[in-house]
Amino acid sequence: MEPRIHTAVHAKPKPPESELGFGQVFTDHMFAMEFDAGVGWHDARLQPYAPFALDPAAVVLHYGQATFEAVRAYRGADGRVRLFRPHAHAKRMIAGAPRLCMEVPSEQHVVSSMRALARLDADWIPASEGASLYLRPTVIASEAFLGVQPSEQYRYFVIATPMRGYFGGRGLDTVRIWIETGHVRAPRGGLGAAKTPGVYAASLEATRRAQARGYDQVLWLDSVEHQFVEELGTMNICFVIGRTLVTPPLSDSIFAGVTRDAVLTLAREFGLTVEERPFSLKELSVAHRGGVLTEVFGTGTAVSIAPVTELANDDHSLVIRQGTPGPIARALHAELSAIQRGVKEDRHGWMVDVD
Structure with missing residues (x-):
């Protein structure tokens, strides 16, 4: 499934690498697609990072049907950008989905969505040692109803944030x-x-x-x-x-x-x-x-x-x-x-x- 690409008109200012923390600043774009029972996953797209609408009765808000992952992209010494073990993370998301009665994308789609976002926002990936781009693929139940039962509609999205030091450090955090x-x-x-x-x-x-x-x-x-x-x-x-x-x-x-x-x-x-x-x-x-x-x-x-x-x-x-x-x-x-x-x-x- 090849995503449509809508690039941001205005790029966000990027913080100096020396000031990077964790999860406070997000890149220019995000990946998103939807699932409907009987249709499957559809409408894959790379779009400008922005809030999205969600029905107040969405299942995720009332019954907590949601799962997410975390993958880091590194800029290598050769300048190339690589993800660390994205297939293992995708498999873990898939393995946990049945326990939550959720639909999640295939391993191929999860990995390709992260690769696509990291590629599009590659200029956000820090080059200094200890820094990286942290990607957060997430699936939420988006169908609107009240009643304890699994959703038949889901939204998958990936956002990314440049990071350096989860605990605020610059190397081996204790x-x-x-x-x-x-x-x-x-x-x-x-x-x-x-x-x-x-x-x-x-x-x-x-x-x-x-x-x-x-x-x-x-x-x-x-x-x-x-x-x-x-x-x-x-x-x-x-x-x-x-x-x-x-x-x-x-x-x-x-x-x-x-x-x-x-x-x-x-x-x-x-x-x-x-x-x-x-x-x-x-x-x-x-x-x-x-x-x-x-x-x-x-x-x-x-x-x-x-x-x-x-x-x-x-x-x-x-x-x-x-x-x-x-x-x-x-x-x-x-x-x-x-x-x-x-x-x-x-x-x-x-x-x-x-x-």
């Missing part, structure tokens, strides 16, 4: 984490494995309380015993114990991070033993007290890799490496960045050229 022992983000059997707005809404109140204490994000625990680590607010989590990298196993309450998967692959190549298994607060405390917990870090699309310098709750505080990033997080971050920038060989086929 984070302080509050361990949430009361609230639950995603119960077993729930929507934790689907990238849907309601899961993030469930995290807002606990995250706000953590930030009021001076912490960046929340560490979520299992919904039954409140003893086993699951994931961070916007990241999967990894623990380094000696030469072993431990991370919780994927489940219906833990998101299947694309960056997580890449990091585990690189960790194995670095000679680390990778264990995907349950990891309890007790084991965390014992490993820290015994001096064998050498690093903790988060992984995610927006942050790439973020070393955790402190884990705390009302009872205690665990400071990691005296508040400094560890060598394994640094090495993994450097290797991943080099692949994304085209400085090192893309031996896993992760990068997709937008041209």
